[in-house]
Amino acid sequence: MRELGIHLRVYSTLAHVAEYAHQLGISTFQAFGINQTTRKLISYDRDDCKNFVRVRRAHFGSLYIHASYWTNLSSVSKPNYKIIEHELHLAQRYEFTHIVIHPGHATGAIDRLEGIDALVRALNYLIKKYANIYFVLENTCHGIHAIGSDLQDFFLIKSKLDSPERVVFCLDTAHAFVYGYDFVSENAQKEFIQLLDQTMSLDRIALIHLNDSHYGHGLKKDRHEIPGNGQIGYSALNSFAMDPQLYRIPLIVEPPELPEQELISVKKMLDEWKI
Numbered sequence: 001m002r003e004l005g006i007h008l009r010v011y012s013t014l015a016h017v018a019e020y021a022h023q024l025g026i027s028t029f030q031a032f033g034i035n036q037t038t039r040k041l042i043s044y045d046r047d048d049c050k051n052f053v054r055v056r057r058a059h060f061g062s063l064y065i066h067a068s069y070w071t072n073l074s075s076v077s078k079p080n081y082k083i084i085e086h087e088l089h090l091a092q093r094y095e096f097t098h099i100v101i102h103p104g105h106a107t108g109a110i111d112r113l114e115g116i117d118a119l120v121r122a123l124n125y126l127i128k129k130y131a132n133i134y135f136v137l138e139n140t141c142h143g144i145h146a147i148g149s150d151l152q153d154f155f156l157i158k159s160k161l162d163s164p165e166r167v168v169f170c171l172d173t174a175h176a177f178v179y180g181y182d183f184v185s186e187n188a189q190k191e192f193i194q195l196l197d198q199t200m201s202l203d204r205i206a207l208i209h210l211n212d213s214h215y216g217h218g219l220k221k222d223r224h225e226i227p228g229n230g231q232i233g234y235s236a237l238n239s240f241a242m243d244p245q246l247y248r249i250p251l252i253v254e255p256p257e258l259p260e261q262e263l264i265s266v267k268k269m270l271d272e273w274k275i
């Protein structure tokens with residue numbers, strides 16, 4: 001069955017999040033390795049980990065930890081892997097299956113190619129060191145020095161990796177839309193899916209972040225909305241989610257911070273995309 005989930009914020013412990021996700025009735029979830037209340041990285045806690053693993057083994061398959069934005073793997077000036085390595089340690093002990101990463105910005109590089117090379121060096125190093133976890137690169141929506149906003153970057157990244165089988169991709173619909181990709185009309189959607197196949201490859205897309213966008217097409221500004229509450233609209237997102245070429249891919253909605261009652265409505269919306 002297709003995995004359907006929500007990005008959840010951690011206010012106390014990761015075990016609490018896993019229990020809450022199970023209560024909500026979602027089949028997967030994503031979380032930052034950051035406590036939303038303290039704004040600090042979550043550190044390993046033996047009891048919390050034991051409780052988390054018990055719940056995750058009983059109720060979940062794939063689980064996604066989202067790397068923080070404090071790491072920029074495409075920077076050539078000061079590669080610093082300390083935070084992402086902390087997150088990878090945490091992910092492995094808590095048995096997350098995937099780490100979702102924004103490729104970052106080519107800081108200090110002469111051109112974007114140099115940034116892509118820095119990213120590939122970082123991934124080659126981290127993949128060797130951390131087994132049993134997939135690295136998921138997500139498309140972003142920023143300007144010229146950002147890596148992975150232009151989908152063509154993923155084609156290049158794939159061709160340069162030592163172990164390309166460990167790297168898969170996440171397509172965020174809100175990011176693609178505000179970067180300037182159009183998939184609202186039926187024809188545009190067909191062409192967009194073709195482009196996804198030529199760049200990420202459909203069989204390498206491991207996750208869709210099905211988000212609507214607060215900002216309009218091409219504005220390169222990132223603010224998510226629940227499907228139907230933004231500029232893309234429910235109908236385009238629904239047909240994207242249910243496209244026969246994409247319908248096997250797990251879906252995660254990343255809503256803005258919501259009261260519990262509204263999270264329950266998001267869960268009900270997810271049920272529409274069950275297959």
Ligand SMILES: [Zn+2]
Pocket residue numbers: 138172209254
């Ligand atoms: Zn996303």
